[in-house]
Amino acid sequence: MSVRSRRLVGGGLTAATGAAAALAIGLLAVILWDVGRGGWARLSWEFLVSAPREGMTEGGIFPAIYGTALMTLLMTVAVLPVGVLTAVYLHEYAPPASRLAGLVRAAVTNLAGVPSIVFGLFGLGFFIQFVGRAMDRALNGGELRFGQPALIWAALTLAVLTLPVVIVSTEEALRAVPRDLRDASLALGATRSQTVARVVLPGALPGILTGAILAVARGAGEVAPILFTGVAYFLPDLPRTPWSQFMHLGYHTYVLATQSPDVEATRPILYATVLVLLVLTFALNGVALVIRSRTRGRAASAS
Amino acid sequence: MRPDPSAIGAVAADPKMETRHLVVSYGGKSAVKDVSLRLPGNQVTAFIGPSGCGKSTFLRALNRMNELIPSAETEGEVLLDGEQVNAGRFDAVELRRRVGMVFQKSNPFPKSIFENVAYGLRVGGTRDRAELAERVERSLVSAALWEEVKDRLQESALGLSGGQQQRLCIARALAVEPEVLLMDEPASALDPIATAKIEDLIHELKARYTIVIVTHNMQQAARVSDQTAFFYMGELVEVGVTEQIFTNPVERRTEDYVTGKFG
Amino acid sequence: MLAPRPAPRSSRVPDALVRPAAGAVSPESAIRRRQMREAAIEGVVTLVALTGIAAVALIFVFVGREALPILTDPSVHAEASFSRMFLPQVVREGRPAAFLWQPVSAVPKLSMIPLFVGTLKVTAVALALAVPVGIAAALFTSEFAPRRLRELLKPGIEMLAGIPSVVLGFFGLMVLATWLQSAFGFSSRLNAVVAGVAMALAVVPVVFTVSEDALTAVPRSYREASLALGATRWETAFKVVLPAAAPGVLAAVVLGFGRCIGETMIVLMASGNAAITSWTFGDSVRTLSATIAAEMGEVVFGGAHYAVLFFIGVELFLFTFVLNGVAAAFMRRLVRKMSGAAA
Numbered sequence: 001m002s003v004r005s006r007r008l009v010g011g012g013l014t015a016a017t018g019a020a021a022a023l024a025i026g027l028l029a030v031i032l033w034d035v036g037r038g039g040w041a042r043l044s045w046e047f048l049v050s051a052p053r054e055g056m057t058e059g060g061i062f063p064a065i066y067g068t069a070l071m072t073l074l075m076t077v078a079v080l081p082v083g084v085l086t087a088v089y090l091h092e093y094a095p096p097a098s099r100l101a102g103l104v105r106a107a108v109t110n111l112a113g114v115p116s117i118v119f120g121l122f123g124l125g126f127f128i129q130f131v132g133r134a135m136d137r138a139l140n141g142g143e144l145r146f147g148q149p150a151l152i153w154a155a156l157t158l159a160v161l162t163l164p165v166v167i168v169s170t171e172e173a174l175r176a177v178p179r180d181l182r183d184a185s186l187a188l189g190a191t192r193s194q195t196v197a198r199v200v201l202p203g204a205l206p207g208i209l210t211g212a213i214l215a216v217a218r219g220a221g222e223v224a225p226i227l228f229t230g231v232a233y234f235l236p237d238l239p240r241t242p243w244s245q246f247m248h249l250g251y252h253t254y255v256l257a258t259q260s261p262d263v264e265a266t267r268p269i270l271y272a273t274v275l276v277l278l279v280l281t282f283a284l285n286g287v288a289l290v291i292r293s294r295t296r297g298r299a300a301s302a303s
Numbered sequence: 304m305r306p307d308p309s310a311i312g313a314v315a316a317d318p319k320m321e322t323r324h325l326v327v328s329y330g331g332k333s334a335v336k337d338v339s340l341r342l343p344g345n346q347v348t349a350f351i352g353p354s355g356c357g358k359s360t361f362l363r364a365l366n367r368m369n370e371l372i373p374s375a376e377t378e379g380e381v382l383l384d385g386e387q388v389n390a391g392r393f394d395a396v397e398l399r400r401r402v403g404m405v406f407q408k409s410n411p412f413p414k415s416i417f418e419n420v421a422y423g424l425r426v427g428g429t430r431d432r433a434e435l436a437e438r439v440e441r442s443l444v445s446a447a448l449w450e451e452v453k454d455r456l457q458e459s460a461l462g463l464s465g466g467q468q469q470r471l472c473i474a475r476a477l478a479v480e481p482e483v484l485l486m487d488e489p490a491s492a493l494d495p496i497a498t499a500k501i502e503d504l505i506h507e508l509k510a511r512y513t514i515v516i517v518t519h520n521m522q523q524a525a526r527v528s529d530q531t532a533f534f535y536m537g538e539l540v541e542v543g544v545t546e547q548i549f550t551n552p553v554e555r556r557t558e559d560y561v562t563g564k565f566g
Numbered sequence: 567m568l569a570p571r572p573a574p575r576s577s578r579v580p581d582a583l584v585r586p587a588a589g590a591v592s593p594e595s596a597i598r599r600r601q602m603r604e605a606a607i608e609g610v611v612t613l614v615a616l617t618g619i620a621a622v623a624l625i626f627v628f629v630g631r632e633a634l635p636i637l638t639d640p641s642v643h644a645e646a647s648f649s650r651m652f653l654p655q656v657v658r659e660g661r662p663a664a665f666l667w668q669p670v671s672a673v674p675k676l677s678m679i680p681l682f683v684g685t686l687k688v689t690a691v692a693l694a695l696a697v698p699v700g701i702a703a704a705l706f707t708s709e710f711a712p713r714r715l716r717e718l719l720k721p722g723i724e725m726l727a728g729i730p731s732v733v734l735g736f737f738g739l740m741v742l743a744t745w746l747q748s749a750f751g752f753s754s755r756l757n758a759v760v761a762g763v764a765m766a767l768a769v770v771p772v773v774f775t776v777s778e779d780a781l782t783a784v785p786r787s788y789r790e791a792s793l794a795l796g797a798t799r800w801e802t803a804f805k806v807v808l809p810a811a812a813p814g815v816l817a818a819v820v821l822g823f824g825r826c827i828g829e830t831m832i833v834l835m836a837s838g839n840a841a842i843t844s845w846t847f848g849d850s851v852r853t854l855s856a857t858i859a860a861e862m863g864e865v866v867f868g869g870a871h872y873a874v875l876f877f878i879g880v881e882l883f884l885f886t887f888v889l890n891g892v893a894a895a896f897m898r899r900l901v902r903k904m905s906g907a908a909a
């Protein structure tokens with residue numbers, strides 16, 4: 001091929017692949033613009049703090065925000081200790097070619113790939129039908145109380161779903177702690193657990209925080225796992241105990257979009273709800289990104 | 304090859320630390336080959352030799368830090384006050400409280416100056432604030448750093464200069480009140496003025512501690528140590544009174560090294 | 567031969583602060599206690615780490631448990647045996663055997679085939695769009711884009727990954743469906759194509775990120791050698807870099823495939839939710855995952871329908887398990903290739 005035609009082909013390929021990248025970004029922009037345009041009008045402080053009225057055509061979505069927040073809070077409390085300790089095991093305690101560590105890693109990778117609806121089935125089959133019913137038998141004389149969809153079961157289900165996120169982020173953070181700090185601690189007569197608790201974990205804190213935020217962003221957006229583990233479309237009260245049901249931004253979106261009796265009337269609320277959900281997700285991801293790049297920058301300049 | 308007992312200064316008494324036929328290997332390749340060496344108490348022993356000769360590996364075997372590397376295997380004995388300390392049964396954590404270490408590149412924790420020095424005390428169980436304060440001050444004085452930091456103990460240790468950080472690491476190691484202090488090229492990353500301060504410090508500390516220093520700087524070894532051991536390719540070639548090693552070595556390889564023919 | 571040792575400077579250590587007699591040695595019991603505490607802590611940490619393994623096992627066991635009646639319960643088995651789920655069934659006299667998923671009817675029909683077909687149709691559309699776009703964008707980002715552009719593109723496309731799938735489903739339902747309808751005039755407004763396009767939005771970041779990582783992992787020396795031999799940037803990209811990164815790119819495609827199979831909300835909202843067995847892409851479809859989501863709310867606890875929904879869950883779990891294994895195998899190949907080359 002002549003040089004000129006090779007250059008043309010090269011130019012064409014650059015254009016084509018650049019167009020692909022632009023397409024992806026472009027669609028992102030379209031989504032953001034469409035949601036923003038449709039939902040901006042309805043967005044207000046009142047929308048965020050008041051409850052829905054008139055069959056979801058008036059009022060706000062506060063209960064959905066509250067439910068989402070409360071559920072992700074419970075989820076985080078459950079997933080952080082388990083995820084961090086698992087990462088600590090993998091990075092600080094496990095011997096190099098350990099079979100057990102290999103199994104744990106494989107399990108975590110697989111967990112990351114399980115479809116979210118299967119997590120919903122797991123929540124139903126394990127937490128509600130097994131643990132909940134067992135609690136009913138033991139604590140409630142067989143009467144149905146714990147073995148039903150509830151905030152706590154949804155939170156625990158999502159905790160299992162987001163476990164890989166926390167583990168991966170924490171391990172990355174542990175790896176970033178320089179080895180010579182561990183050496184210094186051990187040389188002073190500290191034990192391994194003291195070294196981890198006093199030197200390594202404090203140093204890994206930003207990365208752990210990033211992992212927590214990413215888990216929350218993920219958990220707040222997932223709808224399939226909570227469909228039959230605790231979420232509801234309309235509840236008269238806010239959830240008061242871990243065994244209450246709850247409303248949720250994502251689920252609210254789904255129901256409003258697919259099952260609303262009057263599409264036109266609920267449309268503004270629907271768009272505004274999606275807008276809130278998107279802003280929340282992006283804000284969380286953005287904060288995590290900032291923390292991560294600042295820690296990397298600091299580590300790079302310190303070395 | 305074998306150290307001449309009569310050449311090891313005026314040590315008639317038992318050595319503070321001793322190794323017998325110590326072998327250290329990583330994944331099958333031996334880094335330290337059959338080294339038997341006596342380290343006299345309250346003296347400074349220097350290890351010299353070209354890069355990769357095993358002197359740092361040997362140093363780390365003395366406080367069992369090489370055990371942290373998974374592929375490391377050790378044979379032979381390491382003794383402290385006549386008691387074997389590298390058998391599985393002797394607690395490594397306990398050993399490291401008695402045999403402290405200062406590393407080549409200073410590695411202060413990202414904590415305050417006070418907390419750095421107090422670290423070893425806290426993990427050792429000391430909690431009384433007055434006691435901590437007193438022992439931190441004492442260690443910083445011993446490391447010749449107190450005057451420079453006494454008004455900013457709560458500030459981050461990372462704000463100190465390189466030389467100050469290294470002295471901080473020395474203070475940190477001294478706070479635990481070890482009996483032996485191992486120093487792995489403690490001044491190699493420092494400028495001459497800071498280096499001189501460290502060398503003065505070593506000279507003063509010798510009165511209370513047994514010091515072992517690894518250095519690739521022969522002039523430093525000559526300035527600072529009472530006895531010198533020359534390592535080459537994992538073997539202890541010669542050990543003796545510093546002056547003798549540098550002016551009148553017995554082994555040919557030692558002479559070649561100290562006269563700069565290689566290394 | 568050496569300069570004499572200089573006289574030490576004035577002693578800085580006041581005599582008053584003499585080190586007390588030999589540092590305190592911990593008594594045997596304290597040492598023993600410390601060792602036991604360390605062992606206990608290590609035990610606890612290890613135990614917690616087992617949660618990951620336990621979770622995977624528990625998912626399989628407890629989802630399978632609810633599906634077990636298909637094998638063990640005769641009344642369930644009558645409606646939902648394996649032959650009924652996978653072989654064509656004669657529904658009405660005189661009519662040919664067909665695959666039907668109509669669980670809520672006088673005679674429940676529980677064939678998996680319409681659901682498989684639906685899943686495959688949506689997946690085909692999604693991958694046909696997402697794989698070329700994702701790989702092309704990855705090639706552009708890693709081989710051609712200047713650094714500043716790359717630092718905008720990567721986070722940008724990763725932002726797409728951060729969009730919850732319910733929002734993508736919403737977008738498909740409200741916006742894409744209208745666009746595609748006016749462009750192609752499908753018989754159903756919500757169909758496999760709409761769901762597939764919306765799904766592609768979710769899969770592009772997956773394919774992009776994994777491919778881009780694989781491409782940038784190719785050692786620079788490969789590119790430099792090729793360019794030094796007179797090849798252009800793009801010839802290098804296609805003949806040297808892409809083949810070298812091939813296992814990683816394949817892993818990306820496999821992971822994208824896995825994502826498609828498991829995705830629920832997008833399909834639930836944008837596919838029309840009609841279990842039709844046809845190869846027309848303009849028809850509404852029902853996928854495996856959407857079926858579970860849509861019907862679990864109304865199902866009779868313990869009945870055949872209930873067990874079959876859980877059985878679909880088992881199928882999904884196994885599919886993605888296998889796909890993950892394949893992707894992991896590809897990634898291992900990639901790592902081996904790279905580390906061998908970089909040596």
